[in-house]
Amino acid sequence: MTRHLYLHLPFCAHRCGYCDFVTVVGRSGQHAAYVDALLTELSLERKLLAPQLETVFLGGGTPTFTEPRALERLLSTLPGADEVTVEANPETVTRELACTLRRLGVNRVSLGVQSFRPYLLEVLERVAQPGTVRRAYYHLRDAGFDNISFDLIYGIPGQSPADLAADLGDALELAPEHLSCYELEAKPGTRFTHAHGPELARQAEAMESYFELVVEALTGNGYRWYETANFCREGDRDLRSRHNLAYWLGRDYLGLGIGAVSTIEGNRWRNTPRLPAYIAELAAGRRPARELEPLPVDVQKREQVMLGLRLDEPLHVEGLGEVLDASALERLDRLGLVDRKGRTLTLTPRGRMLGGGVTADLLA
Ligand SMILES: C[S@@+](CC[C@H](N)C(=O)[O-])C[C@H]1O[C@@H](n2cnc3c(N)ncnc32)[C@H](O)[C@@H]1O
Numbered sequence: 001m002t003r004h005l006y007l008h009l010p011f012c013a014h015r016c017g018y019c020d021f022v023t024v025v026g027r028s029g030q031h032a033a034y035v036d037a038l039l040t041e042l043s044l045e046r047k048l049l050a051p052q053l054e055t056v057f058l059g060g061g062t063p064t065f066t067e068p069r070a071l072e073r074l075l076s077t078l079p080g081a082d083e084v085t086v087e088a089n090p091e092t093v094t095r096e097l098a099c100t101l102r103r104l105g106v107n108r109v110s111l112g113v114q115s116f117r118p119y120l121l122e123v124l125e126r127v128a129q130p131g132t133v134r135r136a137y138y139h140l141r142d143a144g145f146d147n148i149s150f151d152l153i154y155g156i157p158g159q160s161p162a163d164l165a166a167d168l169g170d171a172l173e174l175a176p177e178h179l180s181c182y183e184l185e186a187k188p189g190t191r192f193t194h195a196h197g198p199e200l201a202r203q204a205e206a207m208e209s210y211f212e213l214v215v216e217a218l219t220g221n222g223y224r225w226y227e228t229a230n231f232c233r234e235g236d237r238d239l240r241s242r243h244n245l246a247y248w249l250g251r252d253y254l255g256l257g258i259g260a261v262s263t264i265e266g267n268r269w270r271n272t273p274r275l276p277a278y279i280a281e282l283a284a285g286r287r288p289a290r291e292l293e294p295l296p297v298d299v300q301k302r303e304q305v306m307l308g309l310r311l312d313e314p315l316h317v318e319g320l321g322e323v324l325d326a327s328a329l330e331r332l333d334r335l336g337l338v339d340r341k342g343r344t345l346t347l348t349p350r351g352r353m354l355g356g357g358v359t360a361d362l363l364a
C-alpha cells in the first residue's frame with residue numbers, strides 16, 4: 001500500500017524567471033474549484049493509499065498563496081500523516097497563516113529562501129527581501145514549528161563565492177533543521193537564459209567549487225550531508241525529509257493535481273498540466289487525462305541506483321548486478337570514488353562531489 005501522498009498546488013502570485021515547475025499565475029477565483037478537484041481525485045484514488053500515511057507533501061507553485069479558505073478546507077480534509085510538509089514562499093507567511101498551518105496538522109515547512117542578497121533576489125525576480133525571510137521564519141517558530149527547511153539556490157547570475165558564503169552564513173545563523181541547496185538550472189530558450197546567457201556560462205564553470213563550499217560550510221556547522229543537495233541538523237532527532245527519502249528509496253507514492261506524478265507497483269503516470277481540463281474532468285467525477293510512462297524492470301533498477309547513490313547510506317545491490325558495470329565498479333573503487341562493503345555500495349565524499357558522472361559510469 002502507498003504511504004506517501006503528494007499534492008500539487010500550482011498557484012503563484014508571480015512567475016519567477018528561472019522557474020520550470022507547473023505553475024499558474026493568480027486565478028484566485030479558481031482556487032476553490034481546484035481544491036474541489038484535488039479532493040475528488042483523492043477520493044477516486046483513496047483505495048491506493050494505506051489507512052495510515054507516513055508523509056503528505058503540499059508542493060507548488062506556492063501552496064501558501066492558495067486562497068486561505070480553500071487551503072484550510074484542503075488541509076482539514078486530508079488524511080493525517082507522521083510528516084506533513086507545506087512549501088511556503090516567505091512573503092505569504094503571516095503570523096495568522098503560520099498558526100493556521102500548525103492548527104491543521106502541518107508539522108514541517110519548507111521555505112523558499114533562495115538567497116539573502118537583495119541583488120540576487122532581484123535577478124531571480126523574487127518578491128521576498130531578506131527581511132521578509134527572517135520575519136516568516138520567526139512567525140513559523142512562534143507558531144510552534146520545530147522542523148523548518150530552507151531552499152537555497154547557487155550559481156545565480158552575478159553571484160560570487162563570497163555571496164554564497166554569506167548566504168550560507170545567514171542561513172546558518174537562523175539554524176533551520178534542514179537545508180536544500182540547489183544549483184540553478186536554466187532551461188535553454190527561456191527568457192531568463194536569454195537575459196543572462198554569458199553570465200550563466202560563467203556560473204556553470206564555478207558550480208563544482210560552489211558545491212564544495214556548500215558541503216564544507218554545512219557539514220562544518222553540524223549538518224549531515226544525507227543526500228546530494230540536502231542537509232539536516234545532526235542530533236537526537238532524524239531530521240531528514242521523510243517524504244523525499246521515499247522518492248530516493250524508490251517507494252511508491254501517489255501524486256494528485258496538475259502535472260503531478262505517481263509511481264505505484266511499477267506503473268508511473270503524470271496528470272495533465274492543463275488546469276481547465278483537470279478541473280472539468282474531476283468536476284464530472286472522472287479521472288484527469290494522464291500520460292503513462294512504462295517502467296520496465298531494468299529502468300526501475302537503474303533508477304534505484306541513480307537515486308540510491310545520492311544518499312549517504314549504503315545502497316544494497318542484491319538484484320542490481322545486471323545494471324552495474326563490473327569493470328567500471330573496479331575502476332571507480334581504485335580511484336577512491338566508490339566504497340564497496342559486502343553487498344552494499346556508497347559513493348565516497350569525492351564520488352558524491354562528482355555525483356551524476358560517477359553514477360552514469362557505473363550503470364552498464
Ligand atoms: C517547487 S519549487 C518552488 C517553491 C516555492 N514556490 C518558492 O518559489 O519558494 C521548490 C524549490 O525548487 C528550487 N528551484 C526552483 N526552480 C529552480 C531552478 N530553475 N533551478 C534550481 N532550483 C530551482 C527552489 O529552491 C524552490 O524553492
Ligand code: SF4
Pocket residue numbers: 011012013014015016019020021023060061062089112
Ligand atoms: S514562486 Fe516558486 S513555484 Fe512560483 S514561479 Fe516562483 S519559483 Fe516557481
